[in-house]
Amino acid sequence: MEKTTIDLWVGIFVAMGFAALLGLAMKVGNLTTTNIGETYMVTANFENIGGLKPRAPIKSAGVVVGRVEGIKLDPKTYEAVVSLNIDKRFSFPKDTFANIYTAGLLGEQYVGLEAGGDENSLKNGDKIIQTQDAVVLEKLISQFLYSKATENDDKPANTAATSTETGADALDASPLDKIGK
Amino acid sequence: MRKIERLLKNLGAGFINKMWRFGAGARLFGLTLVSSGESFRRFRLTIREVYFTGVLSLIIILVSAFFVGMVLALQGYHTLQKYGSSEAIGVLVALALVRELGPVVTALLFAGRAGTAITAEIGLMKATEQLSAMEMMAVSPIARVIAPRFWAGVIAMPILATLFTMMGILGGYMVAVPLIGVDAGSFWSQMQANVDWEYDILNGVFKSLVFGVACTMIALFEGYDAPPTAEGVSRATTRTVVTSSLAVLALDFILTAFMLG
Numbered sequence A: 001m002e003k004t005t006i007d008l009w010v011g012i013f014v015a016m017g018f019a020a021l022l023g024l025a026m027k028v029g030n031l032t033t034t035n036i037g038e039t040y041m042v043t044a045n046f047e048n049i050g051g052l053k054p055r056a057p058i059k060s061a062g063v064v065v066g067r068v069e070g071i072k073l074d075p076k077t078y079e080a081v082v083s084l085n086i087d088k089r090f091s092f093p094k095d096t097f098a099n100i101y102t103a104g105l106l107g108e109q110y111v112g113l114e115a116g117g118d119e120n121s122l123k124n125g126d127k128i129i130q131t132q133d134a135v136v137l138e139k140l141i142s143q144f145l146y147s148k149a150t151e152n153d154d155k156p157a158n159t160a161a162t163s164t165e166t167g168a169d170a171l172d173a174s175p176l177d178k179i180g181k
Numbered sequence B: 001m002r003k004i005e006r007l008l009k010n011l012g013a014g015f016i017n018k019m020w021r022f023g024a025g026a027r028l029f030g031l032t033l034v035s036s037g038e039s040f041r042r043f044r045l046t047i048r049e050v051y052f053t054g055v056l057s058l059i060i061i062l063v064s065a066f067f068v069g070m071v072l073a074l075q076g077y078h079t080l081q082k083y084g085s086s087e088a089i090g091v092l093v094a095l096a097l098v099r100e101l102g103p104v105v106t107a108l109l110f111a112g113r114a115g116t117a118i119t120a121e122i123g124l125m126k127a128t129e130q131l132s133a134m135e136m137m138a139v140s141p142i143a144r145v146i147a148p149r150f151w152a153g154v155i156a157m158p159i160l161a162t163l164f165t166m167m168g169i170l171g172g173y174m175v176a177v178p179l180i181g182v183d184a185g186s187f188w189s190q191m192q193a194n195v196d197w198e199y200d201i202l203n204g205v206f207k208s209l210v211f212g213v214a215c216t217m218i219a220l221f222e223g224y225d226a227p228p229t230a231e232g233v234s235r236a237t238t239r240t241v242v243t244s245s246l247a248v249l250a251l252d253f254i255l256t257a258f259m260l261g
Helices: A005-028 A137-166 A175-180 B002-034 B037-041 B043-053 B055-082 B086-127 B130-136 B141-180 B184-194 B197-225 B230-260
Strands: A039-046 A057-060 A063-073 A080-087 A097-102 A109-114
Touching (some): A005 B043, A005 B086, A005 B141, A005 B184, A005 B197, A039 A097, A057 A080, A080 A109, B002 B141, B037 B043, B037 B141, B043 B055, B043 B086, B043 B141, B086 B130, B086 B197, B086 B230, B130 B141, B141 B184, B197 B230
Parallel strands (some): A057 A109
Antiparallel strands (some): A039 A080, A063 A080
16 A cells, blocks of 8 residues: 555644643643542531532542542431542541531532541441531621620620619610610 | 515525525435445545645644634733732633633634635535536445545544644643743643543543534535535535534534533
8 A cells, every 4th residue: 555645644633633632631631630540439428518519529638539429418317418439549447527628718619538546447338427517608607697696685784784783774774775875 | 565475485485495405414414424434445535635624724723722822821811810810820721722712713713724625625526517427437426525525524623623722722831831920830730630531621522523523514515515606616615614603603502501511
């Protein structure tokens, strides 16, 4: 079969295409960095997962050790069942603590594992019992406001108590007046 | 009253004509698939067409990719800088190119550079009765002329889109790192942390494959269907660009909705 220059150019063209794909895979994509080999799956129940999504990273001491495989709702307990795919190279004690953290102030959410002290380690299909829910900003704010409000409620009560001690006009000092002040 | 009647008639005729052409295009697509055995048995034919549609489009693809990447980095830096996250420039450039701009802009350029050439070539072959001559010699023009060009387009398009993406990222790097002074390490590491091989890169390649099928098939059909006159061929060439561009943008929306959904 005779070789022509066209064949050569097409060969170069196709080779360049493969090289570019390889470049994308190695240099741009995460094929090399998150190449998790064999994994084992454990589940963890959370009352609230916030904005956690499937494929979110699982980190221990800041190092990525796996990915969130899936999230379901338990129809009986109304808890979120998160299945975690963890690299086989890392084994965690049975009493490992699973938290949901947020990367930065507005970043994505991830599962943080804090190893416990148990001698037995988690196996495929096990369940992490100790979990801590995601911090929901609205809840935090409402808690803060609630505590502020109770502080304010305490103050008028105290002043009212002192005023009853001091004088006769205590009856006139209704709470409405206090709010007005 | 007469005017309205004529308007409605024209509208209906136009719609029926469009549907007829759509059906005829689909039939040609089916015939091409059925009779594409020839283009693989005589692979030399396909390689020749890969040279004309792919290799000769390289210059325009690579140069425009480089500029698109550079502009992306410049524009992105201006906005990201306001939020104090100029290191995210790598992610911005890479995701924009891998997911959208790579496949779409390549397909638009491909329609303009290679699609028009295909339409004009086949239209002229028809006008000079070369296709009829082939039929007279019991050579199927679909197997001999259409199918190799179709497969060449399908092969060339993903390669071109991948090269476009890679070149665009290089262009973005050139602007972001040496020119603006973003740290090279964070440029690449943020990119690697956020671009996914399967969800971003392979989906982008799949998109370009679909665009390749659509663009090449539209160009082939317009050429095959062109009236055998000088005016007919020129109109068919224009229609190729218009229809391919619209098809690419509409398909892009559909594919993106599926991929993100």
